[in-house]
Amino acid sequence: MTHNKIPADHSTELPSKCQVQPEPEDPSEVNSRRDFLKTGAASLLGAAALMTQSDDAQANIEWAEHFQGNYRLMTDQEKVEARARLEKRYSEEYGKAVTVDGTPAKEGVLLGYALNIRKCIGCRRCVKACVAENNQSRGPDAGQRIEWIQVMKMARGEFTKDKMADGYPESQGIQYPEGLGIQVGGNAYSPAGVVLEGEYFYEPEAVPEKDATYMPLACMHCEKPPCVKVCPVRTTYREPDGIVVIDYNWCIGCRMCMSACPYWARRFNVTTPVLPKAEMNPKTHYLGNRPRMRGVVEKCTWCIQRNRIGRYPACVEVCPVGARKFGNLLDPESEVSLILARKNVFRLKAELNTFPKFFYFFD
Amino acid sequence: MMSQAAARLPHTKHGEATIMKKLIFNTMILVFCCGVISSAFSEEVICFESRKGASEVTKHDLQPGLPNVKCSPKTGAVLWWGDPFDDTVPLGDMPLLGHISPDKAVVKPRSGKLTILPMCGVACHNGVGPAFIPPTLPKDKKPKPLPMMETLLPDAQNLQHGRGGIWCLDCHHTTQRNKLVDNFGDPVSFDQPQRLCGKCHGDKLRDWRDGIHGKRIGEWASNGKKRWFVCTECHNPHNVQDGARNKGFIQIEPELPPQLPKGMKNANHEHVHGISQPHHGASSQH
Known part of the structure; x- marks a missing residue:
């Protein structure tokens, strides 16, 4: 990236440590040390000049960005500087005034999400609205189109007499030695070991299709997120208001989080993201929809750039059937709290004890 | 499929107001409007907010670079509001x-x-x-067919x-x-x-x-x-x-499905599973 800009001699960085040492008795040694310090200081100045006063502003920013710390461990001042750097770089890159927000979580807020699974008609408008808001890659080639929400189509179950035997191994012509009609795991229609089976690539002329149920899946913002547990560099973490976020600059792209997530919520930038200038959303958040680089993982943040300033996430606003609800779980008057109080609610894969803050409900 | 109301043509505001005022000259004005509409459509993007044919909105810029809405290129549905x-x-x-x-x-x-x-x-x-x-x-609750209505x-x-x-x-x-x-x-x-x-x-x-x-x-x-x-x-x-x-x-038109992973030609594998085709699904799973 910027290796050609880094001074070749790394020893020039050492003198700052040497300065505190007591001066030796031998004058010749003093001279040599002094010379060394002089050259060292000069080279340091040179390096500093390279870093800050070079004509190539882009390279300076990349240099500084490359050596910035983990966002969570930065001081407030460092955070401001990091965001200012990004704003400068993005504004140049996309030819518009890009803002990188850093609004922290509010006190007394624990965000929650509820989705009415009986209302969802599988139109995928939430998927596309998310892309319009969150600056995902949208190129034509494989791996260049990233969508954080996926909508799964499932067959609608019904308990009819002729289907009663479905799902048992014997009904599908499989003979287990111990097979006595005893089902282990699964349910009446799907054999053991098959979870959340459905179609993601459905493309009918019109939705909802008859006898289909649609289940949108995205980041569940777990209270005990397995992805956070496995991250070797601790770049993904849970904010005080419950949003699980990623500092893209600190991400090493190992994809441990992707394999740990039981909800398939994380996406990886295999290629350099393709984001046309005209389509880029200039209102960004450091932990949210700022443009990503190649080799980092990204995922839903409930539109942190919007919800931190009070606005609904894009998917909530776009849902044409009003199936998506969002609010503060600690506020008993919020939409989500009222749903939890009144409706039938379940969490996906609750048995994994991830305690999602995303609830599915039905009337 | 779509509601029958969707068949109604969207009018420009100008055309709409004119029709309201002078019903008698309806036909004349409509002929006049056709020219206006056809020229206006070349620049104006009209999307619908929730129901096609009943909640149309014209795309424009609230500020330079901030559109009032972003629309789906496939269905024409509003996907994003600049100012709610x-x-x-x-x-x-x-x-x-x-x-x-x-x-x-x-x-x-x-x-x-x-x-x-x-x-x-x-x-x-x-x-x-x-x-x-x-x-x-x-006299009774049976609607009479009125051709104009x-x-x-x-x-x-x-x-x-x-x-x-x-x-x-x-x-x-x-x-x-x-x-x-x-x-x-x-x-x-x-x-x-x-x-x-x-x-x-x-x-x-x-x-x-x-x-x-x-x-x-x-x-x-x-x-x-x-x-x-x-x-x-x-x-x-x-x-x-x-x-x-x-x-x-x-029923409404859905947006495009996700991109197929590299090397995958089609999504036929999704149709072969335990739910839709129990017998085929069983053989492919075990």
């Missing part, structure tokens, strides 16, 4: 909504979207004239609401035809259909009031400013009972 409170007015009086301050709950008026509404109050149904003294109410309102031909139990004047005011009617016979504005719909769908009205049913955009805080979507923005009251829909809405 664009073109809205206060919700107005609603029973049991006293705790919400008037400036926090706003709606987009429906009247502007109903192209023939201005005519309803003046041309045939203005409630004055010899035919209305005394009010000549129909059926042309203007294709939905009216085949009312799909209430399973035969209700008819026009259960919802529309008897003499003030540009109004709806509430439980007590008082006129209700077309901008506040919830006061009418709640007569029968009280449970839905209660959930809508609390934000559980229906859609709102704006601020998520329970005391934040929100744009509420009223009943008829999402539901077509004349065909809510459509047999093709199976979840409370007519």
